[in-house]
Amino acid sequence: MTDSVDRRSTFIVDVLTDEFGASMALDPAAFRRKFRKMAASPFAFYRGSASLFYADQRGDFADDAFLDEQTSRVWIHGDLHAENFGTYMNASGRLVFNVNDFDEAYVGPFSWDLKRLAASVALIGYAKALSDRAIGELVTGFARSYLTELQAIAAGGDDAIGSITLDNADGVLRRVLQEARLNTRVDLLAAQTTVDNYERRFSLGDGVFEIDGETRKKVCAAFTAYLDTLPPSTARLRPVATQIKDVVLRKGVGIGSAGLPSYNLLLEGHTEALENDVVIYMKQAQVPAVARHIDDERVRGYFRHQGHRTAESQRALQAHADPWLGFTELDGAGQLVAEVSPYAADLDWSDVNEPEELAGVLADLGRAVARMHSVADDESSHDLVDYSTEEAIVAAIGDDTDGFVGHLVEFAHAYGVRARTDHQLFVDLFRNGRLPGI
Secondary structure, three states: OOHHHHHHHHHHHHHHHHHHHHHHHHOHHHHHHHHHHHHOOHHHHHHHOHHHHHHHHOOOOOOOOOOOOOOOOEEEOOOOOOOOEEEEEOOOOOEEEEEOOOOOOEEEOHHHHHHHHHHHHHHHHHHOOOOHHHHHHHHHHHHHHHHHHHHHHHOOOOOOOOOEOOOOOOHHHHHHHHHHHHOOHHHHHHHHEEEEOOEEEEOOEOOEEOOOHHHHHHHHHHHHHHHOOOOHHHHHHOOHHHOEEEEEEEOOOOOOOOOOOEEEEEEOOOOOOHHHOEEEEEEEOOOOHHHHHOOOHHHHOOOOOHHHHHHHHHHHHOOOOOOOOEEEEEOOEEEEEEEOOOOOOEOOHHHOOOHHHHHHHHHHHHHHHHHHHHHOOOOOOOOOOOOOHHHHHHHHHOOOHHHHHHHHHHHHHHHHHHHHHHHHHHHHHHHOOOOOOO
């Protein structure tokens, strides 16, 4: 290895060990599975290595002309890559296409969200054999759409397009929403449960396991405490919909949740009919990667634990969050609790290949991110960010729209190259046994 390659390889090992070391020691098999998934492609590696991305934002990618005291304290998604978008049923009963998966959300620089998304676009474009020019045009379209929507919101909202729903979606995103609309609770229950002796229970196997009586007692106690964290509007679901019918342990849930325990709870629905049963999950929350690079005690001290941080962040960043969204503690660790929704459908980028289609989707994503950043501010239910984030970001960019767009395009190209190189280094480190404990 050359000195520069060796230094970068050592840096990758150090960052991943700092981020995952304790969890790797507890469940090395789970992390071998996680790292094999990350080894599959540069994009898969990028998805699983947010810690490395943020370490670089404090390193040789640290320069950012659009950050000031306010724009550095915006509620951000924290892992805004291109695959963290999909559909959900909001608290008003409408299907929405928007950002999802808020496990890494925190308060930090708004541009870190945009950079992470822009670099993921570069990786997707490269995988689809698009030219650098075409990739630059896609990032440009995303950035301009983001800023146009944010400016419209700051100006009063009359010209803002708003949430992406069946009323205004077209093309690829309309198709995703329509497919989600075909999903049913009955189908979800059929996939995860069985009916035996006239009662519904979870099916076992494929990462789903029975738990002992003591564990069930602790999970049920944590569930009871969780009920007190639900918003008042959810009170109408009680008491029938809070009767626990079954509890199981799940393992191997997601590339970002390696080694973390997760439980599914089957609840009696709003009637005693079996097709109305509800599945919720309770999973251990973890410190978000971005938090290790934000030195702000006002933010750190705001949360009781990581489950509280995750639930509060999602409520802050979504205009109408899941009514089952809440938090609790289990064995001293913060837990996120939410519904396993039958109406969730992710955007499948393998179905979007031509530059024209990609451009349309990314313009919509730009608007969605703008709305997300604008929701969590002085007009929301929390007081952590007590000023208008859209006004602060628009003011920081000012008349330098071209500079802002060019900044994101340049970063996307540069970090796309960095991520592809890092992926190969990571594969060599992993297969040659240089990741400690794996």
